Amino acid sequence: MTEKEYIEGCLRAILDDGRELNEEEVYALAEISTPEGRAALRDGAARLTRELTGRQFESCSIVNARSGRCSENCKWCAQSAHFHTGCETYDLIDRKECLAAAEANAKAGVRRFSLVASGRSVKGKALKAVCSMLREAKERTGIQTCASLGLLGREELEELWASGARRYHCNLETAPSHFATLCTTHTIEDKLRTIDAAREIGFSICSGGILGMGETRRQRAEFALTLRRAHPESIPLNILSPIPGTPLEKTPLLEEDDFIDAVALFRFAHPRTELRFAGGRARLSREAQLEAMRVGINAGVVGDLLTTLGSTVAQDKSMVEEAGMEF
Secondary structure (H helix, E strand, O other): OOHHHHHHHHHHHHHOOOOOOOHHHHHHHHOOOOHHHHHHHHHHHHHHHHHHOOOEOEEEEEEEEEEOOEOOOOOOOOOEOOOOOOOOOEOOOOHHHHHHHHHHHHHOOOOEEEEEEOOOEOOHHHHHHHHHHHHHHHHHHOOEEEEEOEOOOHHHHHHHHHOOOOEEEOOOEOOHHHHOOOOOOOOHHHHHHHHHHHHHHOOEEEOOEEEOOOOOHHHHHHHHHHHHHHOOOEEEEEEOOOOOOOOOOOOOOOOHHHHHHHHHHHHHHOOOOEEEEOOOHHHOOHHHHHHHHHHOOOEEEOEOOOOOOOEOHHHHHHHHHHOOOEO
């Protein structure tokens, strides 16, 4: 059987039989390496995106609610207190600044607004302040609100739910077989416990990770399969931007074609899920971004990002329209 024939069989399994691919099938797709096979993989993923996800591009904007001095030792992160990166640090964003950002994004047509905080978790007075800002942002603008506040327990998540937030973000980051080489202060299982608690309360889940941290193609498949345990509505796919001062600062840059192939793989593993542009995509050419959108990206973090350069909402709107989607 040729690679193209194998891919056609996977498409039939998803589109005609209505089943998800099993682990063996997803791992096999990750190993496709010939030019003809990679082209077929992309075209197949594009078909899944076209037939199963519609043309609406789901946009969100994130604001760094608390920056730096994080206790966790994630090797990719500028905000870890374990590394010297020169990252800006502050305890909590100014309320007026936060609300102004929410209003600006709502006016620009962005659908979701999320507060993201450094640290293992956000609790106590800080959590109450974040919840208050999210509540007011939603009341003032009507924008859908989300949060990424680390490893929260059920009590903290219920407080967040009461603020009106309806989506919780917690990235698994990478494959379990690779994660322990990059972070030792918490585990993927810790993350899944928070995600499970959030889903039980009623939150939709946003969970993805970072590509280009030295993982193999097989580990990308492992990562995609592990994300099924989180049952995410949204999978943000970041591209590592090696940050000076972090242990990954000299990591070779992920090639554009490797990112696009990974998007195709994730689309086969998650045919109906939002695949979201996130951090690091500014390194991609416009042509590569458009190809990624053809293949599987149908959502994005728009505007400014956390510790890496993002793009303006107007630029993102233009590209979404060029890709034939609706912002």
